[in-house]
Amino acid sequence: MVVEEKSINEIIKDVYNGTIDTVKKTIPLEPAIGAPAIIEPPLEVAFGVLIGFTGDIKGELVLQADDQFFATVGESMFGMPVTGDMLESFAGELGNMIAGGLATYLATQSIKTDITHPTVLKGDAALSGFKRALFVDVSYTDQQKLAIHLLLNK
């Protein structure tokens, strides 16, 4: 099946399933994953990572969490505390790994995409210029949360 034959609902289902698959494979913590939701602009981001998607899906993947979340995940993945500049670099890399994993999953669903290198967002950015966004809420123990948004232009 080529992507033109997929409806937007099918694409959103594939992105949702791919996001769950990738988050579970990438982050070695047991998540509780919320139902998908569609939100409208603007998207307020205090701290997060933005990665562009090109190809069959055009949009941006935005991961939002606080410093503590990225520090916890960094330590769980690499066995060492992650702080300062390295925390920002790790946040970008975690975004890259999740976006890359999602692109890999989507390829198995006949959706060909490529990703851009990550941009770290800090300081209360308000993102607009997209039509709608798929929102997936991922929760971990100790009330740690990761919000994943795929901003779409259709």
Place this chain on the structure above:
Amino acid sequence: MARILVTDDAAFMRMQLKNIFQSLGHEVVGEAENGQVAVDLYNELKPELVTMDITMPEMNGVEAVRKIKENDPNATIVMCSAMGQQQMVLEAIQAGAKDFIVKPFDQERIKQAIEKIL
């Protein structure tokens, strides 16, 4: 002990790879934050092994592999990327990469790749 050039746009990932290589008894002789810097450092340092990310600013990793192999067909390069789709792996191997490690990885996977190649 091998002399290694690490290429990744994320400083965190370069640090992780450096720590892993050092703990395995190898020497990281250079770090590149994009493909163009990797090409330049390869020509200057002539490392025995290069690790190469794919998604990077300036020049992506597959293009950098092609450039390095043009200058030195015997260069030994291992891809290290979050993009694991079959087409991407194929493209990198066709460009001349010897192995493809999908992120996230652990020390064992790096060790396995080095032992197979060197």
